[in-house]
Structure formats: structure tokens, C-alpha cells
Amino acid sequence: MDATTKLYDAALKGDEPSLLNLLEEDPHILDRCIIENSGRYMQSPLHVAANFGHVNFTKKIIEKKPKLVEVVDQIKRSSPLHIACAEGHLQIVETLLDVNSSICYTHDQEGKTPVHVAAINGQIAVLKALLKVEPQAARERTMGGESVLHLCVKHKQPEALRFLVKTMDDGELFNFDDALGNTVLHLAVAAKQPEMVEILIVHPKIKQNAINKNGLTVVDTHKKSRRDSIQDTKIWKLLDRANVLPAKEALKTTKERAWLEDHRTSLMVVASLIATMAFQVGINPPGGVWQDSKTYTSQQDIKNLGLHKDHTAYAGTSVWSYGRHFDYNNDNPMDFCHGNNIDIQVLGIQSNLWRWRNLDCIRVFSRSLARVNGNYTRGTFFAIHMEAYWLAKEEINNDVLSGKVKKHYK
Structure with a gap:
């Protein structure tokens, strides 16, 4: 038996x-055992020792030749760390990481890293050790x-999945898609794994309505399988409890949300202008206010001031709230809005949802919110559309453009 063979035999037995x-x-x-310098051996002695869990032998061989931790074998291009992770030898994993933590990013011939290998084999303690040293290694992908x-x-x-979801809290990682565009949630649904679906679907950073390259959400995937x-x-x-949508509805919701995000700044500018105008109208009504309480009877006053006959004006009330300057009861509110270019559609919101919101504002707030000194004025409609703005802002900030809202406003 030559010396090299004796070395491998010692590694197999852990014979220091x-x-x-x-x-x-x-x-x-x-x-002579480094693979890149010799084609005689498929693995290094360190691979052998790591595979059989010989901690002291591993430490001693690393002490003599630290470079061996980076050497990959000729079987699957696995590093000693891959081998130790697969077998769950925690002490050896920690020893290897102490020498060079960057080996966490080494890919074998299938594109798997030591983190992948640990997860595949359900080695939770090993995963914890790896991610403690190199948390970004969890973001590596296979071929x-x-x-x-x-x-x-x-x-x-499932336990490895639960650990990773709880530990990483990485929205981008949770929503990575594979070569077919499937997220991990797609995969869990297709694989009929309710425990894993539950782990994933309740997490706030999971995109429940993600669409794969076949145009399917997880709901569509579930129906097909x-x-x-x-x-x-x-x-x-x-899925039903989480209100996950089929692709057709999800695409429509995504487009509406994208439009709002693209026009957020414009909406805020226009809304601020409307808010300012509404405030000014509220504290300083158009035409001013009556300075004295008086009943007007002369034809000249009625004609000049646009009053109704024998009408009493009260001090402090709006001048335009009397007479024929603006008659709320006779004018169509929607015509007024369109005529003054203040209608919510000026902001570009064309969906049925927003039209319903607009009509809600006209119906509800025109009756109760915007009276100036007890009488309707043009300020009413500024206030109405100011309320429409707050509804829009609520949708943007709280991300309520979802299935529930759409169902309610069909």
C-alpha cells in the first residue's frame, strides 16, 4: 500500500x-491529493473525512492544508462543505466555515450550493449555521x-421551509420564480402540500397572485391539477380564505394598481390644488357674505342682487347662497362637475370601481358634508371631489384594489 492510499484509509477511519x-x-x-493536480482520486481526503464526520481529523488536515476546503470532487463537483451539509455534520460545517465562509457560494454541477443541499436533506441546524455566516447565500439559485x-x-x-420563511423575511427570495415562472407557492400548490401552502400564503411578503409563464396564478394551477x-x-x-385571484382578475387588478402608482405624483398635486380651493371656498365663500340682516323688497335690489322676491338675507351667510347665482336644486350636479372640469375622471380614473366611488361621493357628501353657512354653494362640489381624493389616497396607501373591493363594486 503506497503512502497516498494509506492517507485515504486514515481519512476513512479518522485515524489522526x-x-x-x-x-x-x-x-x-x-x-498530491488536490484534485486539480491529479486525476487519480475522485475526492480529497477532506471530502472523505467530512462524509464520515471525523471532526478532529478534519481539523488536523485543514490545519496542514487549508486550501483543501475549496477543492471540489470529480463526482458532482461538490466541495467538502456540500458533503458535510448533506450528512448534517454540524461541527465539521462550522470548522469549514471558519476557514473560508465564501465556500457557501460554491455550486456543484447541478448548480446547488451547500445551503441547497442542507435544505434538501432537512438539516435545520446546518442551515442556521450557514445563514448566520452568509445570509445572502440563501439567494443563490440552481441551474x-x-x-x-x-x-x-x-x-x-416543510420544517426547512418554515425555518427559512421565518428566518429570512426576504420578499424577493419568497417570490423568485424558476425557469417556468413558477414561484414557490405555485410549486407547493401543484405538489399538493397544504402544510407548505399554509406556511407561505399567510406571509405578507408573498405575492399571492403571481402569474407564471403559462399565464396561471396558483388558483389556476390548483384548478388544473x-x-x-x-x-x-x-x-x-x-386559497379561498386568502382571496387569491385567477389570472384574468389578477391581471386587471395589477393594471389598475400600476396606473395608480405611475400617476401618484400627479394625483397628489391635483388633490392638493383641490384641497386648497375647497378650503378657500369654505372660509371665504364666492361673492362674500352679507354684512347685515335685511329683507329685500324693491325690484331694483332683487334685479341687481339676483334675489328672490321678499327674501331675507342674514348677516354672515354667503351672498351666493341666495337667489339665482347658483341653484343647487335646479342644476344637475354631474353637469356642474363636468362643466367645471373637476370631475374625478379628469384625473384619468376610468375604471368602474372609481366611477362608483365618484357617484358615492356625489350622492352622500353633496347632502351632508359641504354646506357653507347652512346653504349649498359651489364649494359643495370642491368638497365632494376632495372626499373622492381621500378615497383614492386610501386605496393607494392601504392597497385595497383587491378582489373584495372589486366584488363589492361590480
Whole structure:
């Protein structure tokens, strides 16, 4: 048996004394075991020791040749860290990370990193150790575009998924899609894994209505793969409770939300202008206020002031609230709004939802909100549309453009 073979036998057994003896006889024996310098061996002695969990042997060999932690084998291009993660040897994982934490980002021939391997094998303690040192390693993807969360679902590791969702709190990671455009939620629904669906769907950063490359949301995916099993029933209840939409409705909602986001600044500017005008009208009515209380009887006064016959004007009330300057009861409110270019549609909001909102404002607030000194004036309509603005602002800030609102306003 030659010296190199004896070294591999020592690694297999975790025999430290044999390792030290061999190094005394040949100080360069470890150099000859580095894969890139020799095609004779498929793995390094460090791979072997990591696989069998020989902690002290691993520490000793790293002490003599730290570069071995970076060497990948000729089987799957796995590093010693890949091997240790798969087997769940936590102490060896921590030892390897102490030498070089960047090996967390090493990809094997399938594009898997040590984080992926740990998740696939359900090694929660190992995952915790890896992400403590290199949290960004969780964002690495396989050659198929799969994230560590996809792999948890694919290999049925709910506890690993639960740990990652709780630990990472990374919205972008949660919504990564694979080569087919499927998010981890798509995958969990398709795989009939209600426990994983529940873990994911309740998280606020999960995009429940994401659409894959086939144009399907998770609801559509569920309908296409449904088999009326117990798992299907549980999943449907979870999706229904979360108000997840099919692709057709989700696309419409997305377009409306995108429009609002694109025009947020313009809406705020216009609304601020309307607010200022409404405030001015409220404290300083058009035409001013009567200075004295008086009953007007002469034809000349009635003609000049536009009053009704024998009408009494009271001090402090709006001049325009009397007579024929503006008759709320005889004029059509919608005509007034359109004629003065203040209607909510001037802001570009054309959907049925916003038209309903506009009509609500006209109906409700024209009756109660905007009276000036007890009488309707033009200020009424500024206030009406100011309220429409606050409703729009509420939609933007609270992200209420969802299925519930749309159902209510169909």
C-alpha cells in the first residue's frame, strides 16, 4: 500500500496518528491529493473525512492544508462543505466555515450550493449555521432557476421551509420564480402540500397572485391539477380564505394598481390644488357674505342682487347662497362637475370601481358634508371631489384594489 492510499484509509477511519506519521514521512502528500493536480482520486481526503464526520481529523488536515476546503470532487463537483451539509455534520460545517465562509457560494454541477443541499436533506441546524455566516447565500439559485425554497417544496421538507420563511423575511427570495415562472407557492400548490401552502400564503411578503409563464396564478394551477382529494380541499380553503385571484382578475387588478402608482405624483398635486380651493371656498365663500340682516323688497335690489322676491338675507351667510347665482336644486350636479372640469375622471380614473366611488361621493357628501353657512354653494362640489381624493389616497396607501373591493363594486 503506497503512502497516498494509506492517507485515504486514515481519512476513512479518522485515524489522526496515521495522518501525522504520513505527513512526517512526506510533507507534500496532501498536495498530491488536490484534485486539480491529479486525476487519480475522485475526492480529497477532506471530502472523505467530512462524509464520515471525523471532526478532529478534519481539523488536523485543514490545519496542514487549508486550501483543501475549496477543492471540489470529480463526482458532482461538490466541495467538502456540500458533503458535510448533506450528512448534517454540524461541527465539521462550522470548522469549514471558519476557514473560508465564501465556500457557501460554491455550486456543484447541478448548480446547488451547500445551503441547497442542507435544505434538501432537512438539516435545520446546518442551515442556521450557514445563514448566520452568509445570509445572502440563501439567494443563490440552481441551474434551473430554483431557489432554496423551491427545493424545500420539491424534496418535501416543510420544517426547512418554515425555518427559512421565518428566518429570512426576504420578499424577493419568497417570490423568485424558476425557469417556468413558477414561484414557490405555485410549486407547493401543484405538489399538493397544504402544510407548505399554509406556511407561505399567510406571509405578507408573498405575492399571492403571481402569474407564471403559462399565464396561471396558483388558483389556476390548483384548478388544473385538482383531484378532489383531502389535500386539494385543504389547499382550496387556504386559497379561498386568502382571496387569491385567477389570472384574468389578477391581471386587471395589477393594471389598475400600476396606473395608480405611475400617476401618484400627479394625483397628489391635483388633490392638493383641490384641497386648497375647497378650503378657500369654505372660509371665504364666492361673492362674500352679507354684512347685515335685511329683507329685500324693491325690484331694483332683487334685479341687481339676483334675489328672490321678499327674501331675507342674514348677516354672515354667503351672498351666493341666495337667489339665482347658483341653484343647487335646479342644476344637475354631474353637469356642474363636468362643466367645471373637476370631475374625478379628469384625473384619468376610468375604471368602474372609481366611477362608483365618484357617484358615492356625489350622492352622500353633496347632502351632508359641504354646506357653507347652512346653504349649498359651489364649494359643495370642491368638497365632494376632495372626499373622492381621500378615497383614492386610501386605496393607494392601504392597497385595497383587491378582489373584495372589486366584488363589492361590480
